[in-house]
Amino acid sequence: MQPTYLTVTALSQYIRYKFDKDPYLERVYLTGEISNFKRNRPNSHQYFSLKDEKAKISAVMFQTAFKKMRFTPEEGMKVLVIGRISVYEKTGNYQIYIEHMEPDGIGQLFQAYEETKNKLQKEGLFSLPKKPLPYHPKRIAIITSPSGAVIRDIITTVKRRYPIVQLVIYPTYVQGEKAAKSIAKNVISVAETNSFDTLIIARGGGSFEDLFPFNEEIVARAIAQVDIPVISSVGHETDTTLADLAADIRAATPTAAAELAVPILNEEILKIKQLELRAGKAYFNKIERLKERLRTIRKSYIFKQPERLYETYNQNIDQLVDKAVQLIGEKLNSNNQSLALLQLRLKNSSPKNNIEINRENINEKNRQLIYFMRNYLKEKNNRTNYTIQSLDHLSPLKIMSRGYSYVTKDQKVVRSVEDVEQGDSVAIHLLNGKVGTQVTKVERGKRND
Secondary structure: OOOOOOOHHHHHHHHHHHHHHOOOOOOEEEEEEEEOOOOOOOOOOEEEEEEOOOOEEEEEEOHHHHHOOOOOOOOOOEEEEEEEEEEEOOOOEEEEEEEEEEEOOOHHHHHHHHHHHHHHHHHOOOOOOOOOOOOOOOEEEEEEOOOOHHHHHHHHHHHHHOOOOEEEEEEOOOOOOOHHHHHHHHHHHHHHHOOOOEEEEEEOOOOOOOOHHHHOHHHHHHHHHOOOOEEEEEOOOOOOOHHHHHOOEEOOOHHHHHHHHOOOHHHHHHHHHHHHHHHHHHHHHHHHHHHHHHHHHHOOHHHHOHHHHHHHHHHHHHHHHHHHHHHHHHHHHHHHHHHHHHHHHHHHOOHHHHHHHHHHHHHHHHHHHHHHHHHHHHHHHHHHHHHHHHHHHOOHHHHHOOOOOEEEEOOEEOOOHHHOOOOOEEEEEEOOEEEEEEOOOOOOOOOOO
16 A cells, blocks of 8 residues: 655644644643843834753744733843743644743742732632712821922922922832731721821832732722722832722823822813802893893783782672583483482382292202102112111021031131040030030041142
């Protein structure tokens, strides 16, 4: 048999098909060091290698996935990647197509973030009703670091837009081991004072590890339980922390948080003036309308000829009186006809006739009862006689009257020759008495089985 020779392309396509259909290679979680990474291709597809002490694999990360990363890969950096394994047909090399990559070390933090997020989401903490921001706040609490650009941006923006509001800064650790407890403690302190209209929680950008205190469960729960509206502005616009999810409003930047918290005072004064003008104009127009209405009323015939006011009412009263008289007459005629009809029906329904009819019905029922009772007694007598005859036919005395008898010994019925011996005294029971005798001979016959 002549062998079939494959082309290199066909073989490569077959091998790729095997890789793509393998469920274990469809989604692979891999750790290794970055090798052969070129930093001069920031806005295009990335081609590099992942290696460890004993092996190396080619890696491809397309532009759409690479743009989503929040860090810059470096040569020799140890990373965690998620992707699929396939074959590049032109070279016949297998490689990993990376969908997600992160530095090795934040993997545990990210897992903790996801677990806490899912837990609080199942409890419904993130879906609680969001509190609206007050439009004209008087006092605003700010939880952030007392130094840095964040607090300066907030203060500058608020003073520029709405300088009449009072800002109270709660110095807070926003990074490090003490940060989560410090944030949660100050959130509760702000709520307990019960004197603030709005709370702003702010922090500048940073890595996932730097922002992790705002992903702690105690921070999210503290934000969710306070009664005042909370604006969260943590990290960059692409960062989403659990504090953002628990807050009533999320702001992209600290400046945006300040803009959300307060209106522009000059615009509010202008609005007040516009409302004042509108109110004065509306009041003036209403007075003019009332004056015009008063002038119209004064010209009305009611004041010039007041008797005309009652002309229509008098005519209506006359019509209603005539109609009432007519309706009463019709009602009396109808009632008289009904009375005559009822009298005729009463006459035809004499009690004497009903008594005679009911007496005849009672007599008929008595006759039927006597008839049924006689038939019932006759039937019972016939059944009793039949039962007596049946019992008589089954009576032992009836059987003995045909010449049968039975033998007893010591007042016990003798059923077999085995029950007596020669010389025993026995009694023979007949229909009208019994005969005493003695056994002189016992013959044992064969049993007919």
